[in-house]
Amino acid sequence: DGGITQSPKYLFRKEGQNVTLSCEQNLNHDAMYWYRQDPGQGLRLIYYSQIVNDFQKGDIAEGYSVSREKKESFPLTVTSAQKNPTAFYLCASSPGGWATNYGYTFGSGTRLTVV
């Protein structure tokens, strides 16, 4: 079955450590996105990529970095510069082009806790 996989589901890290969240899709989607969600809040866009080897900052990119070396993969690194990294992180992909905004498929998320 096609889908989008985020791993791990739960992640614990010590303050000051960088951590990388994995996102892989086998839907042949061109576009991929990372969102952050805090308790009781909506989703906030961190980074997005419309094509391999290119990505753009979203609304809250500070303290995060991404890469898009393969179409299937869009890992997110939470660096030590991110002041409040504890959150629920969601990855999504979409076909791109005219079908972009209604074709979003989301992963099941990674819950990151920094202690």
Added chain:
Amino acid sequence: DAKTTQPPSMDCAEGRAANLPCNHSTISGNEYVYWYRQIHSQGPQYIIHGLKNNETNEMASLIITEDRKSSTLILPHATLRDTAVYYCIVSNTDKLIFGTGTRLQVFP
């Protein structure tokens, strides 16, 4: 992208229609209205979208006012599994900006 305003929460009896309103008074002519929902601790799921005509699919109906400044998502026969946060988004770009949505609670 235009911003939207939704009530923070709503209740609906199981089997009844759930009507979720959304105001988007600053919507521009080429912006679509999208609805997604998020069941607790899962990723959001696409429901429906429209530009100016009313739309219906197997999940829901979308009613957009003639001036396009507001819309209503209708779940015709709500079930307990429809309990979720519903997001109304307007966009004409290649990304979606989610607000805080409406938390719909369906009760028996």
